[in-house]
Amino acid sequence: MLVDSHYHLGECRVFDLDMVEKDVLEPHDAEGFDVTLVQPYPGALDPVATHDRIAALAAESGGRVRGFASISPHRDPAEYFAEVSRCVRDLGFVGIKLHTIGHALNPLSVDGGTVFEAARELDVPVMLHTGPGIPFADPTMVLPRAKQFPTVTIILGHAGWSIFTGSAIAVAETFDNIYLETSWCRASDLAGMVARVGARRVMYGSDHPKNVAPELAKYRSAGLSQADLDLVLGGTATEVFRL
Numbered sequence: 001m002l003v004d005s006h007y008h009l010g011e012c013r014v015f016d017l018d019m020v021e022k023d024v025l026e027p028h029d030a031e032g033f034d035v036t037l038v039q040p041y042p043g044a045l046d047p048v049a050t051h052d053r054i055a056a057l058a059a060e061s062g063g064r065v066r067g068f069a070s071i072s073p074h075r076d077p078a079e080y081f082a083e084v085s086r087c088v089r090d091l092g093f094v095g096i097k098l099h100t101i102g103h104a105l106n107p108l109s110v111d112g113g114t115v116f117e118a119a120r121e122l123d124v125p126v127m128l129h130t131g132p133g134i135p136f137a138d139p140t141m142v143l144p145r146a147k148q149f150p151t152v153t154i155i156l157g158h159a160g161w162s163i164f165t166g167s168a169i170a171v172a173e174t175f176d177n178i179y180l181e182t183s184w185c186r187a188s189d190l191a192g193m194v195a196r197v198g199a200r201r202v203m204y205g206s207d208h209p210k211n212v213a214p215e216l217a218k219y220r221s222a223g224l225s226q227a228d229l230d231l232v233l234g235g236t237a238t239e240v241f242r243l
Helices: 021-031 047-060 077-090 110-122 139-148 165-174 187-197 209-220 226-240
Strands: 003-012 017-019 035-040 065-067 096-098 126-129 154-157 178-181
Touching (some): 003 021, 003 047, 003 226, 021 035, 021 047, 035 047, 035 226, 047 065, 047 077, 077 110, 110 139, 139 154, 139 165, 154 165, 165 178, 165 187, 209 226
Parallel strands (some): 096 126, 126 154
Antiparallel strands (some): 003 017
């Protein structure tokens, strides 16, 4: 299995991006991916409509696309829960995103807690943006939440983005419910992550069409055993997201 655990569809008015359906399928088909987990960007003009687009693409893809909910929790908590619940229970999405920079969201704030509470209720993982955007995107910000929500699987998106990868690894060493998704990290970081926290808590992500092949190349040049490579390129995500 090849699984991309971090990808996007739609427009983004935070990062000035716009990915259409072929931007999801074509780069992954070219590299032989089995599953791509797709979420709205944090700057989506209408994240609910983007969730529907992702669900439609998932239905058309024959299982190659699965959805991931991403909507700002800076709203009434019941409204937030209703949408992420719809995504998980009705549309079959497999996780929830907490975008620290794109949603201006402190993981330790009241609204940040709403995301973790929803994930616990819906029994799905939470992925957080880490790396650029401190202080909220500092991986250590999630430590109190990992302790507060021990049954929630927490994925550090970008694993600190090389800037804070050392912190991301240390956080993952501290709590067993923390996992590392590695898009935008250096090739030299990957073997260190696997050595220190184990391949079963490290997963491939690309985050952008231009990254799909380069991120694969990083892993394949990192000197990992075939067993570890199988886990980080698909096995870990398959287990975490129950694919």
